Amino acid sequence: MGLKDLFEKDVQELERDGILFSTLGKLVAWGRSNSLWPATFGLACCAIEMMQSTNARNDMARLGSEVFRASPRQADVMIVAGRCSKKMAPVMRRVFDQMPDPKWVISMGACASSGGMFNNYAIVQNVDSVVPVDVFVPGCPPRPEALIYAVLQLQKKVRGEVFDQDGVELPMVEGWTR
Amino acid sequence: MTVKPAGYQALTLSEERTGDFETKLMRINVGPQHPSTHGVLRLVVDLDGERIARISPVIGYLHTGFEKTMEHRTYQQVVTYSNRMDYVHSFGHDLAYVLSAEQLMGARVPERAQRIRVILTELNRISSHLVFFGTGILDMGALTLFFYTMREREQLLDIFESVTGVRMNFGYFRVGGLYQDVPESFEHDVRAFIASFPKMLDQYSALFAKNDIFVNRTTGVGVIPIERALEDGLTGPSLRASGVSLDFRKAQPYSGYEDYDFDVPVSTAGDANARFAVRFQEMRESLKIVEQALDRLEPGPVRDPDRRISLPPRNELETSMEAVIFHFKLVTEGFHPPRGSAYVPTESARGELGYYLVSDGGSMPYRVKVRVPSLMNLQSLESACVGGLFADMVVNIATMDPVMGDVDK
Amino acid sequence: MTTETAAAPLGPLTERVVESLVGLGGRLEREPFEVRVVLPARAIVDAVRTAREAGFDLLSDVFGIDWLRYPGHQGPRFSVGYNLYSIGHGERLFLRVDVDDDEPVPSITGVWKAATFVEREVYDMFGLRFSGHPDLRKIHTPEDLEGHPLRKDFPLGETPTLFNDGRFLDPAAFRAGMIGASGGLTGWVGGARKGVVAEQVDPAPATPCAGATSADEGER
Numbered sequence A: 001m002g003l004k005d006l007f008e009k010d011v012q013e014l015e016r017d018g019i020l021f022s023t024l025g026k027l028v029a030w031g032r033s034n035s036l037w038p039a040t041f042g043l044a045c046c047a048i049e050m051m052q053s054t055n056a057r058n059d060m061a062r063l064g065s066e067v068f069r070a071s072p073r074q075a076d077v078m079i080v081a082g083r084c085s086k087k088m089a090p091v092m093r094r095v096f097d098q099m100p101d102p103k104w105v106i107s108m109g110a111c112a113s114s115g116g117m118f119n120n121y122a123i124v125q126n127v128d129s130v131v132p133v134d135v136f137v138p139g140c141p142p143r144p145e146a147l148i149y150a151v152l153q154l155q156k157k158v159r160g161e162v163f164d165q166d167g168v169e170l171p172m173v174e175g176w177t178r
Numbered sequence B: 001m002t003v004k005p006a007g008y009q010a011l012t013l014s015e016e017r018t019g020d021f022e023t024k025l026m027r028i029n030v031g032p033q034h035p036s037t038h039g040v041l042r043l044v045v046d047l048d049g050e051r052i053a054r055i056s057p058v059i060g061y062l063h064t065g066f067e068k069t070m071e072h073r074t075y076q077q078v079v080t081y082s083n084r085m086d087y088v089h090s091f092g093h094d095l096a097y098v099l100s101a102e103q104l105m106g107a108r109v110p111e112r113a114q115r116i117r118v119i120l121t122e123l124n125r126i127s128s129h130l131v132f133f134g135t136g137i138l139d140m141g142a143l144t145l146f147f148y149t150m151r152e153r154e155q156l157l158d159i160f161e162s163v164t165g166v167r168m169n170f171g172y173f174r175v176g177g178l179y180q181d182v183p184e185s186f187e188h189d190v191r192a193f194i195a196s197f198p199k200m201l202d203q204y205s206a207l208f209a210k211n212d213i214f215v216n217r218t219t220g221v222g223v224i225p226i227e228r229a230l231e232d233g234l235t236g237p238s239l240r241a242s243g244v245s246l247d248f249r250k251a252q253p254y255s256g257y258e259d260y261d262f263d264v265p266v267s268t269a270g271d272a273n274a275r276f277a278v279r280f281q282e283m284r285e286s287l288k289i290v291e292q293a294l295d296r297l298e299p300g301p302v303r304d305p306d307r308r309i310s311l312p313p314r315n316e317l318e319t320s321m322e323a324v325i326f327h328f329k330l331v332t333e334g335f336h337p338p339r340g341s342a343y344v345p346t347e348s349a350r351g352e353l354g355y356y357l358v359s360d361g362g363s364m365p366y367r368v369k370v371r372v373p374s375l376m377n378l379q380s381l382e383s384a385c386v387g388g389l390f391a392d393m394v395v396n397i398a399t400m401d402p403v404m405g406d407v408d409k
Numbered sequence C: 001m002t003t004e005t006a007a008a009p010l011g012p013l014t015e016r017v018v019e020s021l022v023g024l025g026g027r028l029e030r031e032p033f034e035v036r037v038v039l040p041a042r043a044i045v046d047a048v049r050t051a052r053e054a055g056f057d058l059l060s061d062v063f064g065i066d067w068l069r070y071p072g073h074q075g076p077r078f079s080v081g082y083n084l085y086s087i088g089h090g091e092r093l094f095l096r097v098d099v100d101d102d103e104p105v106p107s108i109t110g111v112w113k114a115a116t117f118v119e120r121e122v123y124d125m126f127g128l129r130f131s132g133h134p135d136l137r138k139i140h141t142p143e144d145l146e147g148h149p150l151r152k153d154f155p156l157g158e159t160p161t162l163f164n165d166g167r168f169l170d171p172a173a174f175r176a177g178m179i180g181a182s183g184g185l186t187g188w189v190g191g192a193r194k195g196v197v198a199e200q201v202d203p204a205p206a207t208p209c210a211g212a213t214s215a216d217e218g219e220r
Ligand code: SF4
Pocket: A044, A045, A046, A081, A082, A083, A108, A109, A110, A111, A112, A116, A139, A140, A141, A142, B084, B169
């Protein structure tokens, strides 16, 4: 097929030939959503379930999210797995700041999301007050399946397929701006 | 501080030039967010070239205020908290707590409940050691074993889930017994596990115990001599790897451990390899205990029938006013142990674990002090690491097997 | 403190050690489940050394207790407990010193390095100072936390639970209701959640009629 065909043929015809049309933004978002690399930020019990979600049975690799990066510089999403103490909060913020844009946060477990059963002097009652959270996962600890569901939700968000409370479609994250 | 390490001379150009060089210790920070510190351990290390001159753990990044919170919960509610401390060996913490509380209360636990407790605790010990192997060897750069051990761990988690309803953080033991009896499938599941697991252990041992890379990486690394171990307050498998045969399941049997026939693996080498080997043997011993306990599992009640501790059976509530009153008292207040204190040492997967409870006669503990093994064991890190290579530090942390929830409380 | 039904037995090693500890000014207390020697603060280092040399070779723990709210407690506000174990003999011995707020406790780190972390923990949690400790810093709590969490007058620090419709639940007030300090949200004035009240009511055998009385009280 020559370049000329691109201008002469119909979209449907081209699609039949295996050529898809998209915007660059959509393409980038599609690629990005399927390779969300988490930063290891295991804090407590939930981290063990986070580990389990990469094992043979649950296999988070299917979603392209199994590569836990030790360095925040190489990560897209931070999974806050476990209770975050007030001593840890500044460290967490710092790790988050070190991650390159665009970046997302999953708050895993009751403790990270709301303090859970530890309503006391030592624990941050909602990590949303430290880092902006995109997806909250309930459970104590959430099953690996729940974490995988959260990653799926996050993928939707990255691709711009989510709606806010009023039913307005939220824009996807732009690929080339910071 | 200026130091001249051994071998320093060989690196310099000539005798006259050495005066110009000044060698300093380099201080580097590891953690708290670091893949091989098992959570949120932070270490400040002074390096002399490649060798560690000083190492000091900085902890508290997971301080959760357990002890304070427990003082504000009734005795039965504390069970929800204890297992979240050491989330890898949850049943061990639950058991330690309920034993202390039962001692205070004078509760008599039915035999069936004790057997089930032992089975679950030992299975949990295996699953804890599986995490230890998977992540420990992962830290050395071998990825494969992690997937194998996690596969077996899933099998165990399935058993736990069928019994308790959750995969981790069970809260299944109660002061005076168990929450409820185990399901019918329990015995079959556990027997299936006992049948299949030794084969897996052989596979693991073929994979790493005889693996040259692994053996060379661990032998002679991080040696802790007996005297240092006792000076540092080390307990558990790491102490047994240094040659002291201290296991509270044998030394002060609790929960019917005296009935079972098992060995306590001990090694005298005291190095990282010995710490791996001791834990490896321990899994086989645990399996023995589980099998014996399962053989002796008789049907029966799983809760102390004492009305002061356990709720009356449901059907009695309709006929007996007294039952209603006890029910009401237990639900609104909980029970009241007499004044005094209790401490029952147990052997968790990491070492001596015990709850020191002080009761003031009220329905919440006046003071809960948890003697956690990981905190004390962490002090041995210095003995193991100083003088060794920086790269071996990771091996030493892995073989100490600290769980940060246990360290920071 | 407790009425002695059956005090914990004294092993041969413990008996020997206790004898020499009493020589240091200690007082033997035998409770149902523990053998404890209460010592004056200045003697603790010698006491630990004596015990260690005699055969208690494992320092299990060092812990603090704050007696502020303990019903009927007399004497200094804090205690520091030492938990020793003898591997060879299988015996356990508790030592204890009673101190007041501003009194430093001699550190036993010179005798036993294992005490380093746990003494720091007691310092952090109770604010008790250990004289002679090489590195007395906070260990668990963040640098900027003021106060010492395990003191009884340190609040648990709960945040209220907020509901969507604007109602909120203050856990501290809720529990105050349950321990009998106030009516709380349930209106149920707890009979005996805490030891103080348990003194006046009948504590242990919750007889049906005692239960009924406190239930009646709740309705009032
Ligand atoms: S939510 Fe539950 S499992 Fe997760 S960190 Fe908190 S206590 Fe642990």
